[in-house]
Amino acid sequence: MKPNTTQPDSLPVPGDTALAHLRALVQHIARQIAAAGGWLPFDRYMELALYTPGLGYYSGGSVKFGRGPDDGSDFITAPELSPLFAQTFAKPVAEILGATGTRHVVEFGAGTGKFAAGLLRTLDALGVGCARYTIVELSGELRARQRECIAETAPQFAPCVQWVDALPERVDGVIVGNEVLDAMPVRLFARQDGLWHERGVAVADASRFVFADRPLATAAVPAALAYVPGRHDYVTETHEAAAAFVRTVCSTLGRGAALFVDYGFPAAEYYHSQRTQGTLMCHYRHRAHGDPFLYPGLQDITAHVQFSAIEQAAHDAGAHLLGYTSQARFLMNAGITDSLAQLDPADPARFLPAANAVQKLLSEAEMGELFKVIAFCRGMDVALGAFERGDRSHML
Numbered sequence: 001m002k003p004n005t006t007q008p009d010s011l012p013v014p015g016d017t018a019l020a021h022l023r024a025l026v027q028h029i030a031r032q033i034a035a036a037g038g039w040l041p042f043d044r045y046m047e048l049a050l051y052t053p054g055l056g057y058y059s060g061g062s063v064k065f066g067r068g069p070d071d072g073s074d075f076i077t078a079p080e081l082s083p084l085f086a087q088t089f090a091k092p093v094a095e096i097l098g099a100t101g102t103r104h105v106v107e108f109g110a111g112t113g114k115f116a117a118g119l120l121r122t123l124d125a126l127g128v129g130c131a132r133y134t135i136v137e138l139s140g141e142l143r144a145r146q147r148e149c150i151a152e153t154a155p156q157f158a159p160c161v162q163w164v165d166a167l168p169e170r171v172d173g174v175i176v177g178n179e180v181l182d183a184m185p186v187r188l189f190a191r192q193d194g195l196w197h198e199r200g201v202a203v204a205d206a207s208r209f210v211f212a213d214r215p216l217a218t219a220a221v222p223a224a225l226a227y228v229p230g231r232h233d234y235v236t237e238t239h240e241a242a243a244a245f246v247r248t249v250c251s252t253l254g255r256g257a258a259l260f261v262d263y264g265f266p267a268a269e270y271y272h273s274q275r276t277q278g279t280l281m282c283h284y285r286h287r288a289h290g291d292p293f294l295y296p297g298l299q300d301i302t303a304h305v306q307f308s309a310i311e312q313a314a315h316d317a318g319a320h321l322l323g324y325t326s327q328a329r330f331l332m333n334a335g336i337t338d339s340l341a342q343l344d345p346a347d348p349a350r351f352l353p354a355a356n357a358v359q360k361l362l363s364e365a366e367m368g369e370l371f372k373v374i375a376f377c378r379g380m381d382v383a384l385g386a387f388e389r390g391d392r393s394h395m396l
């Protein structure tokens with residue numbers, strides 16, 4: 001869940017060890033900028049800040065996911081918020097496994113492992129036990145956390161879990177990713193005086209990065225920017241890495257489906273005339289701010305997902321759309337309120353935190369509306385109950 005925006009100068013200051021880590025990454029990125037002639041496109045900067053081995057935010061050792069700043073974390077995701085998220089998600093996953101006759105689940109970027117553990121337990125309870133659970137995880141530190149979480153909370157399923165660096169060549173089964181697409185590098189563009197520029201990164205002095213804009217020839221302006229109305233000054237993103245990722249994922253689907261959950265909008269809403277500052281956002285200690293150069297390697301950098309581009313990418317890979325809807329609608333269709341109703345309200349220690357978390361997952365003011373679920377299938381078809389009411393595929 002993403003907190004409200006704050007001013008960078010009101011953020012907590014990292015400790016000495018963290019600052020040493022930051023400095024090492026800054027030097028590494030500065031060398032890359034120098035080697036590229038003094039300018040890197042923003043997507044390359046974002047990739048280096050998040051994924052440089054050993055130093056990037058997701059490849060280094062920071063806590064990342066958690067309940068609040070006191071545990072050293074920066075943000076909380078739905079699987080961390082409540083076990084009811086994975087539990088509810090298991091129902092559509094079970095429907096797909098049933099329709100394909102397969103028992104393989106692949107999860108991208110599995111966080112702390114809570115989603116995997118919850119999914120494995122619920123699939124088993126639903127009678128469609130998962131024979132193989134593959135986690136595609138780039139971070140060694142996160143793999144260790146996931147292994148520990150599964151060993152502690154779902155030990156009977158640990159033998160069927162395997163970790164890989166890259167997607168298997170063919171997947172028959174279900175592919176899932178919660179908040180993975182928003183963590184993929186985006187390109188930045190700025191329209192000034194009616195002309196599009198690519199916004200990149202340069203070094204202003206030894207340790208400070210700055211935005212640097214380069215004018216774009218008309219032929220080089222990405223097609224997605226045709227959605228941006230008017231001629232007024234405007235900053236936004238395009239999502240080539242996420243689209244390429246979804247193309248690859250969908251083309252590996254032999255018989256099965258892929259489901260992604262993330263915050264974002266279809267193109268017409270994403271490139272709305274009034275969204276003049278784009279959606280790029282950073283998270284540090286549960287505060288959101290807009291400066292991607294503040295704490296490289298220590299803060300998350302993210303952008304909303306442009307779901308029309310994601311749908312087009314899946315289509316290009318021969319997959320077809322199973323559904324697109326809000327997280328609230330998806331979870332309600334899949335029965336999250338029924339699961340909550342099974343808890344005893346006379347047991348407030350269990351019931352109240354669960355009810356509070358479900359409210360956050362479903363509320364329009366929190367995650368319910370901003371977050372969407374999109375699903376694709378290939379080599380099979382299935383009508384998922386989770387898209388039965390409130391499907392918004394026509395908006396993509």
Ligand SMILES: C[S@@+](CC[C@H](N)C(=O)[O-])C[C@H]1O[C@@H](n2cnc3c(N)ncnc32)[C@H](O)[C@@H]1O
Nearest residue numbers: 058077108109110111136137138178179180183
């Ligand atoms: C915001 S975190 C979400 C983690 C987890 N799914 C959750 O909901 O708590 C994004 C994750 O996506 C992972 N990720 C991004 N690109 C990836 C890729 N190409 N393959 C696998 N994981 C990727 C990142 O490493 C990171 O762990």
